[in-house]
Amino acid sequence: MTGNIAILGYGLSAIGPGIGVGLIFAAFINGVARQPEARGMLQPIAFLGFAIAEALAIFGLALAFVFRS
Amino acid sequence: MSIVAAVVPTDFTPPGTEDFWIPLIGEGAWAFTRASLLAVISVGLLWWWLHATTKKRALVPSKGQMTTEAVYTFVRNDIGRDLIGSKEFMRFVPFLFSLFVFILINNLFGVVPPFQNSTMGRIGFPAALTIIVFVMYHWLGIKKHGFMGYWKSLVPSGLPKPMVPMIFFLELITDLFTRPVTLALRLFGNMFAGHIMMLLFIGGGWYMLTNGGIVLPIAGGVTWIMAVVMTVFELVVEVLQAYVFTLLAALYIGGALADEH
Numbered sequence: 001m002t003g004n005i006a007i008l009g010y011g012l013s014a015i016g017p018g019i020g021v022g023l024i025f026a027a028f029i030n031g032v033a034r035q036p037e038a039r040g041m042l043q044p045i046a047f048l049g050f051a052i053a054e055a056l057a058i059f060g061l062a063l064a065f066v067f068r069s
Numbered sequence: 070m071s072i073v074a075a076v077v078p079t080d081f082t083p084p085g086t087e088d089f090w091i092p093l094i095g096e097g098a099w100a101f102t103r104a105s106l107l108a109v110i111s112v113g114l115l116w117w118w119l120h121a122t123t124k125k126r127a128l129v130p131s132k133g134q135m136t137t138e139a140v141y142t143f144v145r146n147d148i149g150r151d152l153i154g155s156k157e158f159m160r161f162v163p164f165l166f167s168l169f170v171f172i173l174i175n176n177l178f179g180v181v182p183p184f185q186n187s188t189m190g191r192i193g194f195p196a197a198l199t200i201i202v203f204v205m206y207h208w209l210g211i212k213k214h215g216f217m218g219y220w221k222s223l224v225p226s227g228l229p230k231p232m233v234p235m236i237f238f239l240e241l242i243t244d245l246f247t248r249p250v251t252l253a254l255r256l257f258g259n260m261f262a263g264h265i266m267m268l269l270f271i272g273g274g275w276y277m278l279t280n281g282g283i284v285l286p287i288a289g290g291v292t293w294i295m296a297v298v299m300t301v302f303e304l305v306v307e308v309l310q311a312y313v314f315t316l317l318a319a320l321y322i323g324g325a326l327a328d329e330h
Contacts, residue, residue: 040151044323047316052243055251061258065086 006067013060020053081276084268089190089261104191107184111174144169144315152319153326161322164205168198169315172256176307179264180300187260187307192253195314199253202318207244210325219325252317259310263303270296 028046032039092100122133130138144166149158172189179187188194210219223240224233270292277289 044152044316044320047313048320051251051255051313051317051320052247054255055247058251058254058258061262062254 004064004068006064009067010057010060010064013063014057017053017055017057021050024049024053081273081280084265084272088268089186089264091186102191103186104188104194107178107186107188108175108194110184111171111178111188115170115174140170141166148312148315148319152316153323157326161319165315165319168202168318169311172198172314173308173311176260176311177304179260179307180303187264189256189260189310190264192257195253195256198256198314199249202252202321203249206318206321206325209322213326248321252314256310256314259306263299263306267296267299267303270299 024046028042031042089104091103093103093106094101119137122131122137125131126134145158145162148169149162149165152158153161175188175194178184179190207219210222213219214222220237220241223244224237228236274289274292274296277285277292281289
């Protein structure tokens with residue numbers, strides 16, 4: 001079997017953000033379901049959290065290609 | 070592995086980064102690539118679309134005008150007003166609208182037949198857009214709070230003294246490194262990975278259809294059905310990423326203008 005272990009690194013780095021992004025949006029949906037008028041206030045917070053949580057997976061993807069050769 | 074190797078021919082080359090480098094004129098760093106051509110076409114299309122739908126404005130809008138207005142209203146109300154705040158958002162709406170439609174149309178090129186290659190799948194394009202956003206929100210923040218005041222405003226007030234240097238350092242890294250890098254890489258990564266997935270499903274399906282015995286072509290057919298599903302999924306991701314990029318740009322601008330973090 002040939003390939004590069006960096007790709008496995010990307011898979012590993014995607015686990016945490018996957019769970020994190022899921023938790024953030026679960027909380028966001030919960031909040032909106034309980035109080036629909038709070039949507040406008042919650043949305044930026046949810047997306048800011050999503051952007052931060054996703055950063056790790058994005059670094060993983062970039063590094064998977066950086067260390068590929 | 071030997072059993073698999075006996076059934077599956079192993080000369081299949083999976084798609085990689087080299088599939089995105091399609092120079093049309095010239096070569097090297099200054100080559101005019103397919104992505105450059107698509108970016109030029111997208112600007113032409115945008116000009117035509119906005120010009121055609123707003124040339125004959127009417128109180129009772131035509132279908133075209135209604136679509137344009139719907140997109141504009143979405144950017145103005147759901148992105149601009151909600152994230153920058155109702156006091157100062159109007160002067161950023163043109164920027165946010167251009168950003169949104171430019172990214173959207175370039176992303177959609179990823180699945181629309183004659184183009185079929187997302188411009189944002191080349192890192193240069195998202196990076197250039199990110200540099201504009203990056204310079205803009207720091208400039209706005211410095212203009213609003215003053216040079217020293219802007220860096221001070223990164224740390225939330227009312228923090229215990231020993232915590233201040235650490236939080237400042239973290240916020241500095243976020244502002245100067247994490248934000249721009251993830252902003253560019255998020256858009257690039259999504260477009261790039263999505264395109265690679267489609268290449269893999271379509272290319273791999275074709276390979277299995279043409280190179281297998283009896284069982285593999287069936288798998289190839291299933292792979293092609295998956296390719297159709299992936300195309301629809303890509304469509305969703307493309308619209309979502311244009312939205313997320315614009316939203317985060319507005320969020321960063323709003324954050325720089327806010328009175329305190």
